[in-house]
Amino acid sequence: MRRILVVVILALVVAALSVSLAFAQSDQDAIEEVFTQTESVRGLKASPDIQVNYLTRDELEQRMLEDFEEENPEEEIQDAEDIMVMLGFIEPDLNLQEFYIALLTEQIAGFYDPEDNSLYLVSESGSMSAMDRYTLSHEFVHYLQDQNFDLMRPPFHDPDDAEFETDDDASFAATCLVEGDAMIASEYWLMKYLDAEDMLDMQSGDEDYSSEVLDSAPDYIKDSLLFPYMEGTDFARYVHDKAGGFDAIDEAFSDPPTTTEQIYHPEKYLEGEKAIEVELADISSELGEGWELDYDNVLGEFDVYELFQPYLSNRNTEEAAEGWGGNHYYYYSNPSGEKLLVQAYAWDSEQDAQEFSSAYLRYIQDRFEGGAKEENAAGAWMVWSTDDYVLGLKRDGQDTYLLQATSEEPFDVAIAALGEEGDTIDEGAIAAEEGEGEETDLTWVVIAVVVGLLGLGIILVIVMLVTYRRPPAPPGQPPAGTYGPYYYPPGGGSGGYAGTPQPGGVPGAVPPAPPPVMPPPPPPGLQAPPSAVPPPPGSVAPPPGIAPQPPGSAPPPPPGAVPPPSPGGD
Structure with a gap:
């Protein structure tokens, strides 16, 4: 039985879309340059023989609709809706299929399809912008991951004939590794290869994107889309900094995280703490x-x-x-x-x-x-x-x-x-707090402040780049304590890896989605010290740790802080 909650539509973002626009020679040169640069930053090698195509948003929407209906039988979508409604994650009148298609069409900026080794950029102009180059870098990381570690195997993707299915939580956790790795690698690429003019181009481009559907999304869906990019980034940074740089992340692909608990608490992953197997009889x-x-x-x-x-x-x-x-x-x-x-x-x-x-x-x-x-x-x-x-x-x-x-x-x-046997429940084990239940109402106020600060951060980065071009840290050796903003949706847990979400947008999948295009992290001199960086939610905090989204987009605050997503491909 296929996963239907967080990853109900992952197959959509990995489907091969056939319509494309021709590249100008200058664009082809830029593609080859970004590929070589990304290999250098990430420290992985692969054949440069990868097809890159442009799609218009209308073409993307049409193919998504066709593939959704083919890959997601009506009864499975209904089961997903029923479970989400019973848990209180969505309202009974929400049409899950229509909403997801609208959300992904709005938010996806690009994606990588591991089935045919092709990468797709969503663009109406068919020309290469600074944002497209950033998106390419992110998606090229997914290509490098696939060629070196195979993203078409469990827990990243279950083959149709798989004897056992990866559970939703393990699939979601694996997606966080994939997206977190791509987020930090593309961050390093951005800081090393984009200049002040590119930064301004990316910021001005944010104004062209809409987040109307994202803004209306139920918190669970929104947080599920963001979680892999936000918390996944925190997880990947922790493994990178504590266990040996990108070499440690490479090793993680051989032994992927298996629970979102490990994503929230990466120290548990490094300690090897696994989930307790829970048995439940079929009645x-x-x-x-x-x-x-x-x-x-x-x-x-x-x-x-x-x-x-x-x-x-x-x-x-x-x-x-x-x-x-x-x-x-x-x-x-x-x-x-x-x-x-x-x-x-x-x-x-x-x-x-x-x-x-x-x-x-x-x-x-x-x-x-x-x-x-x-x-x-x-x-x-x-x-x-x-x-x-x-x-x-x-x-x-x-x-x-x-x-x-x-x-x-x-x-x-x-x-x-x-059975009726059991123990007494201590109703006061968690003390009630004044105004409890109302805190969520402040969420978007906090998000607005965060988005404003991210915009200010871009301006500061530009000023620094213009006045003092600091040499980048060598690949795999970012400055200590450099925790930039960025984060997840379950965008590839069940198949492909959603690319970069549009600037100001969220990843596009239900539980993996394309990474939100984030503003570049401030240079080392402007970074907060490690001690000032809040640790990953110690609990199932929200799709917390949401990697900073591109200006103009308001990711849900991360758990424990300001939730971004529970629980949803690149």
């Missing part, structure tokens, strides 16, 4: 005739953060999510439209399980605006009913279980299957 037969297991997968720390972020403070959201140890969930339905979602979580400690449970109690009341009626307990299960659902929560040591059904009968069957 289709117990549910009765007509019931089917439609989907089973994993919700990671990113998803937990996204679950609580709209209702709790950033601090409490991180505290509730960061003890994530493992997850497994099953989604069932029957022909009459009844649904059942069963989730099992393993936590790093009993205290972590208590904190999650405490946060979930507050989530129930805030999400349903006080309309969740507490029913009689079933053993250790706490039970609530709302107009649409029956919900249950049980803690058993370091494990927690969640049930959500559209009627009582399947809910009772699930409780019988999971």
Whole structure:
């Protein structure tokens, strides 16, 4: 069964698009030059035999629509919508297919297709701009990754005949490595090879791009698109700086991160901490005739953060999510439209399980605006009913279980299957904070400030380049503490790697998307010291760590800071 949450449309951005415009000789020369420069910066080699084509946005939209319908059966899209609605990630009236196509058409600036070794730039003019060169550098990194490490293998991409499928969280984490590596490598390329005039060209070009669809996106979709570029960049920088430069990142492709917990906490990746395997029995037969297991997968720390972020403070959201140890969930339905979602979580400690449970109690009341009626307990299960659902929560040591059904009968069957034994829940494990649930309202105020600062940063970079052209650090050896802005969407987890998102745009995939075109990081002299750089969200902070997006685009604040995406190709 294909991944349908974060990576539901990844296949779209990797499809080969056939219509292209001819390149002028000067553009071809620029392409070859950027390729050679990118090889030097990234420290990898590959055959220069790669096709680069231009597409208009209309051509991109038409092909995306065709491929979406071919690659995503209607029933799978419906399952994705149902699960997202049950979790509160999207509203029931959102048409997932139409929205994703509109979002990606708006945001994608380029992408690399590993199936035919081709790279595509989205342009109405068919001419090479400074932004196109930056996009090329980013996508050439994906080409180098593919040629050296094979992006068409699990967990980066599951073949059609794969015996086992990579779970959503592992696929998303692998995408973060791919996008994070490309982001920092293209940063170094930008600082080394673009001049002040190019910077001005990139900044002025941002005015031509729209972010209307992105601005209207539900937080989960938006954060999912940004996460690989933002948190993925933080992850790649950490591995690069702590473990041996780009050589360490090369090694990471042999042993990719397997959880978004490792992305949020890269020290856990370097320490080799893996997810706890969570077993969950299939209860289709117990549910009765007509019931089917439609989907089973994993919700990671990113998803937990996204679950609580709209209702709790950033601090409490991180505290509730960061003890994530493992997850497994099953989604069932029957022909009459009844649904059942069963989730099992393993936590790093009993205290972590208590904190999650405490946060979930507050989530129930805030999400349903006080309309969740507490029913009689079933053993250790706490039970609530709302107009649409029956919900249950049980803690058993370091494990927690969640049930959500559209009627009582399947809910009772699930409780019988999971058992009523368990432990007491400490409702005060996470203390309520004044104004909790309202913090999200300030998100875009913070984003506006961040975008303004990024624009100022570009101006400062230009001034520095004009007055003092500092020699770039050698490839693989960036100045210590140089943590530039930049970040993710799940843009390639299931196939191709979304290219660079348009300036001011987000990556284009649902859970990988093209990296947002970010303004160049300020030169070393203007960088904040390492100690001033906030560490990656200690929990499933939002598609946090969002790599700085291009001016004009407002990425969601990262978890723990200002969330960018839970949970979505380049």
